[in-house]
Amino acid sequence: MISNEKYIELARTYGTPLFVYDGDLMLERYNDLFRFIPHERLCIHYALKANYNPALLSLLRDAGAGIDAVSPGEVVLALALGFDPEKIIYTANNMTDAEFDRVMKTGVTVNIGSLSRLSKCAKSHPGAKICLRFNPDVCDGDNVMTMTGGDLTKFGILLQDADRAAEIAAGGNLHIIGLHEHTDSGLQHAESVLKSMDNLMAIATGERFPELEFLDFGGGFKVPYKDDETPIDYISMGKKIAEKFDNFCAVYGKQLLMRFEPGKFLSAECGTLIMEVNTIKHNRSRTIAGCNSGFPQLIRPVLYGAYHKIINLTNPDGKPALYDVCGNICETGDRFAEQRELPEIREYDLLAIKNAGAYCYSMGSVYNLRPMPAEAVIRNGEVADFRKALTDEELVTRILQK
């Protein structure tokens, strides 16, 4: 655990805004999964899209994790960091022929999520080993924008098309070595994970798909963002997952690998964005705490209405009041929190936005031409890796480059 005093010290040393990542906590979460899901053939493929900080990725690589990549760029990064191609699954959607060919050449497992791409693959890469992504027909995310199961999404092959998929694959002599599903991010109920597993396992028969080596049940494990959220009982869920999978393998007649692809679960809690308040403004009905970061650096509240806990690091015992915590971007919606009760915020106070490790830096941009913040990875209480922010001049040099 990184203490508030440590966050203050880091902010004073490196300046703000600053992303701080607790590498030990990420590894703890990785190990938690093996504790929760007691199965000897469990493989964790980290969803790199959640946070691509190279030092964090290296920690997971050394711990034995694989990667879930969703673009050729993510595949290139994972390979550059030394992840074994056999431990990388590429699950892009709406990929171009060129992207598909390029990734097929790298030796990573390509996960195909449409009959159209499957038909093209049967023609262009006869005999290839591939994975098929199905839509699990279960919806349970905490936000409509991140729901990937069910009728309203673009992802995966319909379960009802399993026979058709097997037929197309056979036409190109493709070897279907894995089946995949992903049921939303921030799954609220353990039952949804289990139901999705059931739905995928129901079509994974030996007659239809005789060459399976693994089943991949995607990511989506929820982490609490609010203090009063009831956590999922991962121990009980994990046991049921292991039992279910064993029962399936017994019927299938082969000891398959069980894969999951968590992003948030591994990286959300380990990240904190520290920023400084530079302007306090009293509008008629609201007090605005204006900070030196903005939504391009942490977009979840604006994009999804997501809640992120905020801590006043430098005035924790101040008298509570309501604040709109705003950023430095020229847009009205540039708020990290609206009407949030926080200990009195003064100019030059440091605020910490919690759970900023997943889908924050990685969804960042340089809108308004503010470079993305520096990042510090902490191990055993000390800075183990530091990536500086671009200066304004470096950013502009990149823009001017042709």
Ligand code: LLP
């Ligand atoms: N596997 C696949 C195929 C996925 O599409 C995703 C996430 C994951 C695994 C990892 O899901 P996780 O364990 O992180 O929930 N930007 C949104 C989340 C989008 C998730 C997209 N796919 C957010 O900030 O909430």
